[in-house]
Amino acid sequence: MTTIQAPATADTLVVSEVFGPTVQGEGPTTGRRASFVRLGGCNLSCSWCDTAYTWDSSRYDLRAELRRLPVDAIAARALAGSPGLVVISGGEPLMHQNQPGWTVLLDTLTSAGADIEVETNGTIAPTTETLASGARFNCSPKLTHSGDPLDKRIRPDALTALAESGRAIFKFVCSGPDDVDEAAELIHRYGIPPATVWISPEGTDAEQVLHHGKAVAEPAIRHGFNVGTRLHTLLWGKERRR
Numbered sequence: 001m002t003t004i005q006a007p008a009t010a011d012t013l014v015v016s017e018v019f020g021p022t023v024q025g026e027g028p029t030t031g032r033r034a035s036f037v038r039l040g041g042c043n044l045s046c047s048w049c050d051t052a053y054t055w056d057s058s059r060y061d062l063r064a065e066l067r068r069l070p071v072d073a074i075a076a077r078a079l080a081g082s083p084g085l086v087v088i089s090g091g092e093p094l095m096h097q098n099q100p101g102w103t104v105l106l107d108t109l110t111s112a113g114a115d116i117e118v119e120t121n122g123t124i125a126p127t128t129e130t131l132a133s134g135a136r137f138n139c140s141p142k143l144t145h146s147g148d149p150l151d152k153r154i155r156p157d158a159l160t161a162l163a164e165s166g167r168a169i170f171k172f173v174c175s176g177p178d179d180v181d182e183a184a185e186l187i188h189r190y191g192i193p194p195a196t197v198w199i200s201p202e203g204t205d206a207e208q209v210l211h212h213g214k215a216v217a218e219p220a221i222r223h224g225f226n227v228g229t230r231l232h233t234l235l236w237g238k239e240r241r242r
């Protein structure tokens with residue numbers, strides 16, 4: 001991506017990377033041709049995070065990793081190659097939704113005819129403007145094995161708002177049957193319909209994804225959930241911008 005420095009006063013957003021077209025690797029649109037806008041910063045710090053370069057200043061030089069870019073440049077790069085779907089990811093992208101550049105980005109992508117998916121950890125409720133954009137939400141609440149404290153990773157108001165939007169699916173990263181049971185407990189507590197749940201096997205290489213996929217598939221099906229994968233990991237491993 002071209003590095004363009006822009007003043008914070010313009011319609012800008014803090015970006016880690018914009019790439020594609022590639023494929024959506026997770027959730028109900030797995031395999032769909034898509035580009036990604038990865039925004040900087042996160043309000044959690046999951047132990048197994050595979051995009052820690054967007055938020056972890058103890059391991060990465062965030063001044064080199066993140067750039068404030070004009071929204072028109074972000075949108076132009078995301079729409080290059082006519083991907084059809086643009087996934088806004090992070091980090092935690094909903095941390096940016098009160099910046100003017102956020103709605104400009106959503107409007108620009110929608111006007112160009114792109115479908116939008118926002119990948120969120122489910123701790124921040126979408127604003128009225130975000131909901132009005134027509135974006136769909138891939139919400140991934142974090143379980144105990146993330147290492148995040150319960151009161152940080154589970155925010156009932158945000159989960160309820162996402163469920164009530166009617167445009168969210170809930171993706172749980174699981175390594176084994178106990179994780180699937182924990183996901184089941186959560187969704188029953190917050191009234192999330194099982195048909196909107198995808199169980200995604202944890203793993204940063206094909207071997208782990210398959211190993212965990214085999215461990216979680218049966219319990220997921222028993223609970224009435226869908227079973228997902230990490231297609232980008234199966235195809236390209238840890239390679240970035242895939």
Ligand code: SF4
Pocket residue numbers: 042043044045046048049050051052090091092121
């Ligand atoms: Fe990483 Fe997502 Fe957890 Fe944030 S919420 S630390 S981006 S896995």
